[in-house]
Amino acid sequence: MRIRNLRLALVLALIVGVISACSSNNDNGKSSSGGEKTTLTISRWAGPHADDQKELLKQFEKETGITVKMDDVDYGQLQQKQTLNMSTKTGEYDLVWAQEIWIPEYIKAGYLHPIDEYVSNEALNPADFDFNDYNPNLINILKSDGKLYGLPTFIQLPIMVYNNDMLAAEGLTAPKTWSETLAVAKHFHDKGTGIALPAKQGQAAVDIFSSLVRSNNGNYFNADGKLDLTNPANVEAAAFWKDLSAVSMNGSTNWHFDEVNKAVQAGQAPIGFTISGLAGQLEDKANSSVAGKIGYAPIPYGKQAFGTLSVWNWCVTADSKHPEEAYRLAAWLTSKSTEKQMSLKDGQIAARQSLFTDADLVKQFPFFPAVGESLKQADTQPLTADAPKLMEALQTALSALAVGNTEPKAALEKSQQALASVFK
Structure with a gap:
């Protein structure tokens, strides 16, 4: 009888030990205050990228015991749905995927939680989370009054692409400056093609123009913060845009980034300006006739x-x-490890500087170094409340320049006058 009781006691002790160990593992997904398991809901746009992320989130759930639900909606409805939920303080969303142009509004409205104390808490960060791996240009976007309100993840910017074989056949090398790019574009234009530009009236043209302006030490505003579109550096950038449009491929004045990509992908365009988020299509061997033949560089x-x-x-x-x-x-x-997994799946360009030169990623996506180079000197479009009106005015001006209906200074003067009542 004593032996039987002893065995029973040992079995009970073992069961208690197992239960205790299981309950302490990863906190069972409990919140910091204990209680029921934690469920987090995240908001982001829908699509293949979101589907890939759902698969990766299973790893997080396994590691932490925390359940994650994703509310993925179309881009056109995303900001509206996020704003509705955060403004009514439903607590439905725990984490939102927000574009840089929304951040100032979200911070001003009190929708976001500052995260400085969490960033400095090593217990909350994975072993390969290195805050210093972020480019300062990205972190500054997320700061207000000295507080940090987010972590950057997915970046895009315009880049230049060129067909190495087509350039080599003509004895040409990849251009870097305005004059070099204009010379290459003119050479091919004289032979019936030219440069593929997203010169359609729209944001693509403005994004490229902003790169040109800043690369020439220009700015839309002067030192006093007043709108100053007609300063010499800006006029020079507008003149280059006009000259480049004159030697662009037929149809470019009706093209956005998608059409540029198709022209390069089909082997029709020797050189062009596209967006980094589409560059992966050029290396898709199943659908691109130029995979492995394309070079990449920052906008000239x-x-x-x-x-x-x-x-x-x-x-x-x-x-x-x-x-x-x-x-x-x-x-x-x-x-770093999660972002690399996402990049390997679909070419997403993460915000971590170390990934731009990662051997595995560069082998599969050779445009990564060009993005990293562009990011060394980079900034967003103006993020003020009136910025959309500035963008609209510049879209009109650049379209007029592209089709040859105006001169550089006159186009910028017209935009300046149209915005006089907005930017006083």
Whole structure:
């Protein structure tokens, strides 16, 4: 009887030990205050990228015990849905994927939770989370009054692409400056092609123009913060845009980035300007006749290379019931290993500087170094409340220049006058 009781006691002790060990492993996904398991809901746009991310999130759930739900919606509805949920303080979203142009509005409205204390807490960050791996240009976008409101994850900017075989056949080398690019474009234009430009009236043209302006040490505003579109550096950039449009491929005045990409992909365009997010299509051997033949570089410069930046960011919401766990997820999503996995899946360009020269990524996506080079000197479009009106005015001016209906200074003067009541 004593032996039987002893065996029973040992079995009970073992069961208690197993239960105790299981309950302590990864906190069972409990919130920092204990209680039921934590469930986080994240908001981002829908599509293949979101589908890839859903698969990766299974790793996070396994590692932490935290359940993650994704509300992925079309881009056109994303900001509206995020704003509705955060403004009504429903606490439905814990983490939102927000574009840089939305960040100032979200911060001003009190929708976002500052994360400085979490960034400095090593216990909340994966082993390969290195905050210093972020380019300062990206971090500055997410700061307000000295506080940090997000982690950058996905970047895009215009880049130049060129067909190495087509250039070599003509004894030409890849251009870097305005004059070199104009000479190459003219050479091919005289032979019936030219440069592929997204010269259609729209944001693509403005993004490229902003790169040209800043590469020439220009700016849309003067030292006093007043609108100054007609300064000499800006006029020179407008003149280059007009000259380049004159030697562009037939149809370019009706092209956006998508059409430029198709022309390069089909082997029709010897050189062109596209967006980094589409560059992976050029290396798709199943659909691209030029895979392995394309070179990549920053947009040509007047004085120094400069990129016009768009960046998506993971931000913890102010009304999240689990802000600490939400940050933990954001840090995991932006860790080097997770970002590399996402890049290898679909060519997403992460915000981490070290990944631009990662051997595995560069082998599969040779445009990564050009993006990293462009990012060394880069900035967003103006993020003020009236910036959309400035963008619209510049779209009109650049379209008129591209079709040859005006002169550079006159086009910028007309935009300046149209905006006089907006930017006083």
